[in-house]
Amino acid sequence: MTTKNNGPTRFPNLPVKEPTGAALIEQERAKATFDVKTLSKFIYGEEYLAKLDKIVPILENDSVFDKSRRYFQSRDEKIRDAWRKDRRFLELRKKHNWDDVDEKIVHGLYDQPSPYRLHYIMFVPTLEGQCNEEQRKLFLEPSKRDEIIGCYAQTELGHGSNIRGLETTATYIPETNEFEIHSPHLSSAKWWIGALGRTANYAIIMARLIIHDKDYGPHTFCAQIRSLEDHMPLPGLTIGDIGPKMGYNTVDNGFMMFDHFRIPHVSMLARYAQVKPGSGEYIKPVNSKLSYGGMVHVRASIVSETGRALARSSTVAVRYAAVRRQFYDSTSPRKWNGETIETSVIDYTMVQYRILPIIANAYALMFTGREMLRLYHLNIEAMKQGNFDILADLHATSSGLKSLTSFMAVDGIEECRRSCGGHGYSMFSGLGHFYNDYLPSMTVEGDNNMIYQQTSRYLLKTYRNVIAGTAQPSEHNLTLNYLAQYLQNPKAKCPATTPTDFLNPEVILSAFGFRAAYGIAKVAEQIDHQGRPWNDALVDLHRISRAHCQYFIVRTFFTALQRDNKENTPKLGTEERKILQAVASLFALHVMEKDLSDFVLSSYFSAEQLEMVKQQVQDLLKVIRPDAVPLVDAFAIPDYMLHSALGRYDGNVYPALTAMAEQEPLNSTQVVDAFEESIKPMRQFALKNRNNDSAKL
Amino acid sequence: MTTKNNGPTRFPNLPVKEPTGAALIEQERAKATFDVKTLSKFIYGEEYLAKLDKIVPILENDSVFDKSRRYFQSRDEKIRDAWRKDRRFLELRKKHNWDDVDEKIVHGLYDQPSPYRLHYIMFVPTLEGQCNEEQRKLFLEPSKRDEIIGCYAQTELGHGSNIRGLETTATYIPETNEFEIHSPHLSSAKWWIGALGRTANYAIIMARLIIHDKDYGPHTFCAQIRSLEDHMPLPGLTIGDIGPKMGYNTVDNGFMMFDHFRIPHVSMLARYAQVKPGSGEYIKPVNSKLSYGGMVHVRASIVSETGRALARSSTVAVRYAAVRRQFYDSTSPRKWNGETIETSVIDYTMVQYRILPIIANAYALMFTGREMLRLYHLNIEAMKQGNFDILADLHATSSGLKSLTSFMAVDGIEECRRSCGGHGYSMFSGLGHFYNDYLPSMTVEGDNNMIYQQTSRYLLKTYRNVIAGTAQPSEHNLTLNYLAQYLQNPKAKCPATTPTDFLNPEVILSAFGFRAAYGIAKVAEQIDHQGRPWNDALVDLHRISRAHCQYFIVRTFFTALQRDNKENTPKLGTEERKILQAVASLFALHVMEKDLSDFVLSSYFSAEQLEMVKQQVQDLLKVIRPDAVPLVDAFAIPDYMLHSALGRYDGNVYPALTAMAEQEPLNSTQVVDAFEESIKPMRQFALKNRNNDSAKL
Structure with a gap:
């Protein structure tokens, strides 16, 4: 075990204490009540x-x-x-x-994340949507063949969400039939653009179109920005990387400034708006409601992805909580081969309360994303025939859902990491790295703290229509339905009389619907009749968007469990359905408990009913606990993906942690260079001072 | 602006748009209602x-x-x-x-964080507390003169909070009068030990004392672990760095395994427990209640530090929110030299709701830390005379306070970072780095998810004493006082009739006291009379610790504003007192709003009163908004400390961001090496494929 030279540090071959992580996690799997x-x-x-x-x-x-x-x-x-x-x-x-x-x-x-991926996620789809035929040949085809690498340059140093405030100008020059792209101020610099810093040789550029001194607002351009030969930025451009971020450091988010940079007329993407060559006459875009569908599709993917993010995090947290043991539980001691052993932390109710609801969130969001896609496909034909009624509700809901679910994901990842205790702070947990890379989901595709307002606006509009009697009832319009139900009796009370009544989906859904409707009615009253300004009401507007989206998710989860018998998807057995029903109830009641004050403001719940909700959450944790490991196993996330010492399928946590630590570069020698540079001189400095001090005495 | 060679990327000298950040932030300072x-x-x-x-x-x-x-x-x-x-x-x-x-x-x-700092925070204080006279000369004195560098080796790979579960053994060898330190299993490896990996040459080692095959549990040893000449680990030791963490990567958290490592008898720190040389007779430690005081002192520092952490974060968030502008607010447009400009984001109520309460948290926690120290000093004399009554309450409270306040700090830092939008994700915000380094505060000095139980246990004990009539009333025992008040009338109702009633400290404190007492009474009833096991009640036990500590902080904040006239501290003027009173009210009511359901369960509040609390929070945000920048300026945090492009005192955010980006190493050349290695070959691969495909046609 002793090392005599200055070689690398290697671990001695110490025995693993019984019961091993592998034995503990196998015991968990043996308890499964359903087929993974x-x-x-x-x-x-x-x-x-x-x-x-x-x-x-x-x-x-x-x-x-x-x-x-x-x-x-x-x-x-x-x-x-x-x-x-x-x-x-x-x-x-x-x-x-x-x-x-x-x-x-x-x-x-x-x-x-990697630079080239953004080419496919942002650059190609923009070209798909906005090129005319000539531009498809010029830009889109070589992009799809990977002959050019593009980025999407919209955000500026001083402007994010407010696209109308972008400062970069694209001035039409009739003499040469060109556009001149220019950055008038420092804050106009394109900033945060993924893959722009050092990778991309083409860019989509959002800039204010100026023709004959008239400002037509932001339009979309596509241009080459670096030489295809030596990769140098083209003259007129300053391009670089914006520096280190909390995560996403595998991508060169970049900046770009334009100094009267000329691009040909064909660069302005012309499927919608156009500028006539020579005259510079501006041809307005035709509004297309078809983009509704595209956005729902993108947001359905985002919601599914938030579900997968939580699936992954809870896999790590739950498996490690089954292996990690701490303290002896005197009231119900854990036994192993007849001996009392320390209790797995997953048996502590506080740990269950922290991580089992995250499993429930994962299932809820995966089913919600899937349901959004189902509705999207169900209605795509209807849309082509000009019928947008069914999708309108979903489209409006999707903004709030994007905001709510990406917050749920980010917070859930971090809660899972924290539940791993000290080792959760090690990069080897696999969750720190993931959290840091996942954070931008709150900002991209619509800043979470802004876009919920789209949902709120729709909710208020729908409410006004219901009140005015101008709303057409529709099976698929959830908002209309719960608003109508609320207005029939705004003084309604929750009918539950025992904690188990809160396992009834009807009881749960009525509560969520009533709570959303109550909030909407109240804000509508304040804004429409008491003159409350929009800005003054933002906190409440956020609450109604949140309440509506939670209703949507709860409803979707319960519906998903009924749907599979009717449609062409793999079937659930009785046991799988039973555990998922418990998971769905936990999801709903945990949300309810967290936002209890919202449910109380309407006086829909009594104090006794609040206690029942809390009680039922605790009871559901007990029901789900034995299936915790099988429930995360069902997410089927390979060890290669997790790359986590704590979340391994086989439960061998400690050998994995030590094997990874052996690879730490600081361990490549027994004594670091800094010893000679800093550590040894410190001791010498101290000894010298002592001698000087002694000499003075 | 064009670069013709492959040199570094430098920013062009673009003008900064009016109004500049400096002008905006100066305008904020001109609005101050008090003297910073x-x-x-x-x-x-x-x-x-x-x-x-x-x-x-x-x-x-x-x-x-x-x-x-x-x-x-x-x-x-x-x-x-x-x-x-x-x-x-x-x-x-x-x-x-x-x-x-x-x-x-x-x-x-x-x-x-730096390696040597831990020497002073952990190693030296342990020696101070546990050395006898001989050991002070041998270990403590050279430590204080920096001639040796120590670490504190307690935590093991498989054991954190449960110190009694530590596995490392220290077996007394009577023949040689030595101890033999050994790691029996992989999970016994010392792990996470700050400065152990590559720095320390001495260590405090916690190990189970074994004498004549009898296990006396964990005891404290001090031993040399590396050569003072060449820094090699001593024979019998495997020492290394545990690898990368989310933060704290400037410290070499390390591991150490012992292979029958012998240390002399003098290594066991002997101020309390002792082993008689030769016979191996064990001499029990005398229990000392004096350590109560030491722990209060440490925890007071932690609480003050959480306040400073929030002061720092809110300084960045508030200054940047004053400079950052987004969207035109149509209901109250922002004017500058007669022109309408985009509104500073701090004027959006949603942003105020997110960051102004964090200013309030910062003030609340700084005053709480100070009050804990004041009580500590006030009572130090009483303790010496054997009177522990006064401090007992504070000591018990300090566990829950450590847990609650370090959660508040961590969450507040992250909320401030998120409030900075996209640029908050850049390391140049200064908050990402800070957050990552601050995270361990949740785990060290008692895991937040465990130690609150100490407070809960004390609260239940006090309740039982009050019920049994054995509690002695005491001016300083807050718990006794609010419990007694509650028991006088457990059906009491909040007397508030208007939103402004919630500005009255008496009304606020009664509500917090009632809510804590109600929760304690309920859990006590369940555990004592309904046989609810401790583990089953952990979630509720956490709630009562939290409720009690929030009561403590609210009370302390209001008291601090009254105290300065009586004592020898710098004085507050009328204006400073006025704004701080608003800040204290915001703190209390925002906590109340966040935990509203807790206040509702007891039926102490009506639904109308809940609305009043919400209303008053919104009103207080309006009161505090004009002083937001002056309130963070008063924290007096130098730019050198913040090292943040967003939080600079002068408001020149965008020039600072670009200046920092210029230093990014990827910008040292216009074209990165990876162009030849990866980017160019991708294009070549694509072109080759196209030619092959064309040839096939």
Whole structure:
């Protein structure tokens, strides 16, 4: 065990204490009341799981996709690896003939943002949507063939959410039939643009269109920004990386400033708005409601992704909580081979209260994302025939859902990390890194603290329509339904008389609907009849968006459990349905408990009923506890993806932690260089001072 | 503006748009209703501020204390700089003859954990407390002269909070009068030990004392662990760094495993427990209640520190919210030189609702920490005379306070960061880095999710004493007082009839006291008379600890505003008192609103009163808004400390962001090496594929 030279530090081969993590987690799996595989198929479908099984070993065995250095890398090493991975991905895609679903799986498994990915997420879809035929050939086709790499340059140093406030100008020059892009102020610099810093050679540029001194507001341009030969920025451009961030450091978020940068007329994407060559006549875009559908699709993906983020975090938290033991529980001691052992922390009710609701959130959000997609597809035909009624409700709801669910995800990831105690702070937990990379979800695709207002605005409008009698009843318009029900009796009371009444979906849904409607009616009254300004009401407007979206999620979760018998999805057995029903109830009642004051303001609940809700949450935790590990196993997240010492499938937490620590670069020598530079001189300084002091005495 | 070679990227000299950040923030300062300097003096005292003024320029002008590379460093560079700083600190301390207060200021300003600091925080105090006279000479004196560097090795890979579960053994060997330290399992490895990995040459080691096969549980030892000549670990030890963490990467948290490692008899710290040489007779420690006081002192510092953490975060958030403008507010448009400009985000009520309560939290916690110290000093004499009654309440409260306030700090830092929008995600905000380094406060000095139980246990005990009539009334025992008041009328109702009634401290305090007492009475009833097990009640036990501590903080805040006239502290003027009273009310009512359901369960509040609380919170935000910037200015946090582009005193946010981005290493060349390695080959691969595909057609 002793090291005599200055070589690397290696761990001695110490025995693992009984019961091992593997034994403990196996015991958890033996307790399952349902079949894990059946539930996984219900969540993902068989095809997806088969693809996953095929791809994991390819990545595990590819040196470029190796993750073993991930937690030790400097930013420079990280981003270099990200570019390598992007290059290798093209080769593997061709070799294995990966389709779109495979691609998503690959990037999900590798689990690190990379520069090229933004090309596909932002650059290509914008071109798809806004190019005319000529531009499709010029920009879109080479993009899809990966011959150019693009970025999406909208945000500026001084402007984010308010697109109308963008400062970059694109002035039409009739003489040369060009546009001149210019940054008038420091705050006009394009900023935060993913893959702009050092990667992209093309950019979508949002700039204010100016024709004959008239400002037509922001329009979309596409232009080359770097040489395709030597990658130098084109003359007139200053381009760089904006520096380190909390996460996302594998992407070169960049800045760009324009000094009277000229681009040809064809650069203005012309599917909607156009400028006539020469005359500079402006042709207005035709409004298209079809974009409604696209946005619902994007947001459905975001919501599903928040579900997967929580699935992943709770997998780590729950497995580790089953393995980690702390203190002897004197009232119900844990036994192992006849001896009392320390209790697994998952048996403490405080731990259950923290992490089991996050499992419930994960299921709720995965089903919500799926339901949004189902509705989207169900209505796509109706939309083509000009019928937007059904989707309008969903579209309006999707803003608030994006805001609510990405907050739920970010907070849930962090709560899972914290529930891991001290080791949760180590990068080897796999959750710190994930949290830092996930944080931007609160800001991108609409800042969470802004976009809920779209939902609130719709809710108020719907309320006014119901009051005015101008609303058309519709089976799919949830808002109309709960508002109408509320208005029939605004003094209604919750009918529950025992805690188990709160397991009844009807009781739960009525409470959520009443609470949302009460809040909407109140704010509408204040704004419409008491002159309360919008800005003054923002906190309450946020509350109604939140209340509405929680109603939507709760309803969706319960509905998902009824739907599978009717439709062409894998079936649930009795046991799987039973545990999911408990999970759905926990989701709803936990939300209710957290926001209890909202339910109280309307006097819908009595103090006794509040106690029943709290009691039922505790009872549900007891029901779900034995299935905690199987419920996260059903998320089917491979160890390769988790890259977590704490969340491993096999439960061997401590050997994994020590094996990872052995790779720490500081351990490559027994004595660091800093010893000679700093540590030794400190002692010498101290000894010298002591001698001087003694000499003075 | 164009760059023709592959040199570094430099920003063009673009004009800053009017109104500049500097102009906006000056306008904020002109609105102050009170004198910032007077308030600063009230918070810190004049002496402290004078020391601060003296030290800041010393550090700013010292190359080792320079922060300009901080956000760009790899872990290796970070920790190397930390050691350099530790060395330089010793030199500067001697040169400037710094005392303990100066030292704290220096480390606070530099604001980065460093290996040597733990020597002073953990190693030296343990020796102070537990050495006998011989050991003081042997260990303590050279430690205080910096001739040896120590760490505190308690936590193990498999054991954190449960000290009784530690596995490392220290077996007494009578033959040689030594102890043999050994790690029986992998989970026994010492883990997380700050400064152990590569710095310390001595360690405090917690290990189970075994004499003649009898286990006496964990005891404290001190031993040399590395050579003082070449820094190699001593034979029998495996020592290394545990790897990267979310933060604290400037410290080498380490591991250590013992292979029958022998240390002399004198190594067992013997002020309390002792082992007789030769016979191995064990001499029990005498219980000392004096340690009560020490713990209160440590926890008072922690609480004060949480206040400073929030002061710092809110300084950044508030200043940036004053400078950052977004959207035109149509109902009350912002004017500048007659023109309508975008509104500063601090004028949106949602932003006020998010960040102004954090200013209030900062003030509340700074005053709470100070009050704890005041009580500690007030009672130190009483304790020496054997009177522990007064401090008992404070000691029991301090566990829950540590838990509650460090959660408040961590969550508040993150909320401030998020309130900065996109730029809050940049390391240049100064808050991401701070958050990551601050996270361990939830775990160290007692895991937040465990230690509240100490407070809960005391609350239940006190309740039982009150019920049994065995409690002695005491002016300083807050718990007794509110419990007694509750028991006089458990059906009491809140007397408030208008929203302004909630500005009355009596009304507020009665509500907080009633709510705490109601919760305690209920849990006591369940545990004592309904057989509810402790583990089953953990969630409710957490609630009563929280309720009690919130009562304590609210009471302390209001008391602090009355006290200064009586005692020898700098005085508040009428204006300063007025704004602080609004801040105190906001603190209390915002807490009340967040935990409203707790106040409702007891039926103490009616639904109408709940609305009044919500209304009054909104009204207080309006009162405090004009003083927001002056209130954070009063925290007197120098720019050197903040190291934040967003939180600068002068408001010049955008020039600071661009200046920092210019330093990003990726910008040192216009084209990165990865272009040749990855980006160019991707294009070549794509072009080759296209040609192959065309050839096939």
